[in-house]
Amino acid sequence: MRLEATAKEDQYKIWMTDSELKQLERVAANQRDYLIIRLGGRVGLRAFEIPQICPKHVKRTDDGEHYRLRVPEGKDTTGNGGKPRDAYLPKDVEGDIHRFQNAEDIGRNQPLVDLTERGVRNVVKRTATRAAEETGDEDFRHVSSHDLRRRFAQRLLVDRQMNPRVVMAVGGWDSFQAIEPYLNAPTPEVVNQAFEEAELS
Incomplete structure (x- = not known):
C-alpha cells in the first residue's frame, strides 16, 4: 500500500x-458491507452511486456471457444532473449481488444497500479500521471509499x-484528464514487467 x-x-x-483489497473484503462485518467493498473496488462505483443500485439494474x-450494472445517476460534471452508465459487472460480483438479494429478500426495485452516501463511506471506514486492527497495517486506517x-x-x-x-465508459469518467491521475502510480510488478518486456531488465 502506498500513501500519497x-x-x-x-x-x-x-x-x-x-491483495490489500481482498484483505478489506475478508474483514467486512457482514454481507452488505462485503458487497459495498466489492462494488467500489471491483465495479468502480462511487459512494453515492452504491445506494442507487437495485437488482433490476443487473443486466446480462x-x-x-457478460453482465452490466446500470448506474441510474452517475457523476455529471456538466451540471445537468446525474448521467446513467453501464458499469462492467464481473461474474463473481453478479453472483454476490444475486446471493445477497436472495438472502435479504430484496425486491427487484428495492435498493441493495439501504444506506445514504455517508453511510456507505462509514462502512468503508469501519471496514478499513478492522483491517488495520487485524493485519497490523495502520495504513488501512486512511482508506476511503474513493480509494476503492x-x-x-x-x-x-x-x-x-x-x-x-x-x-472511461465503464467507470464514468468524462475525459482523459479525469483518468490521468490513475496512470501515475504503476505497481512495482508493472514496472518490472515493462522493463522485462523491453528487454532492459
Missing part, C-alpha cells in the same frame, strides 16, 4: 493492491493496461 499526501492534513490518496449482455475506486481504475489502466476509453 494531499493538500488536506492527515488525508491521503491510497494506492492499494488487489446479448451474448449471455482508485484501485479499480489502477487495476484496469496500469495492471491490465486496458484501453483508457473502455475504462
Whole structure:
C-alpha cells in the first residue's frame, strides 16, 4: 500500500493492491458491507452511486456471457444532473449481488444497500479500521471509499493496461484528464514487467 499526501492534513490518496483489497473484503462485518467493498473496488462505483443500485439494474449482455450494472445517476460534471452508465459487472460480483438479494429478500426495485452516501463511506471506514486492527497495517486506517475506486481504475489502466476509453465508459469518467491521475502510480510488478518486456531488465 502506498500513501500519497494531499493538500488536506492527515488525508491521503491510497494506492492499494488487489491483495490489500481482498484483505478489506475478508474483514467486512457482514454481507452488505462485503458487497459495498466489492462494488467500489471491483465495479468502480462511487459512494453515492452504491445506494442507487437495485437488482433490476443487473443486466446480462446479448451474448449471455457478460453482465452490466446500470448506474441510474452517475457523476455529471456538466451540471445537468446525474448521467446513467453501464458499469462492467464481473461474474463473481453478479453472483454476490444475486446471493445477497436472495438472502435479504430484496425486491427487484428495492435498493441493495439501504444506506445514504455517508453511510456507505462509514462502512468503508469501519471496514478499513478492522483491517488495520487485524493485519497490523495502520495504513488501512486512511482508506476511503474513493480509494476503492482508485484501485479499480489502477487495476484496469496500469495492471491490465486496458484501453483508457473502455475504462472511461465503464467507470464514468468524462475525459482523459479525469483518468490521468490513475496512470501515475504503476505497481512495482508493472514496472518490472515493462522493463522485462523491453528487454532492459
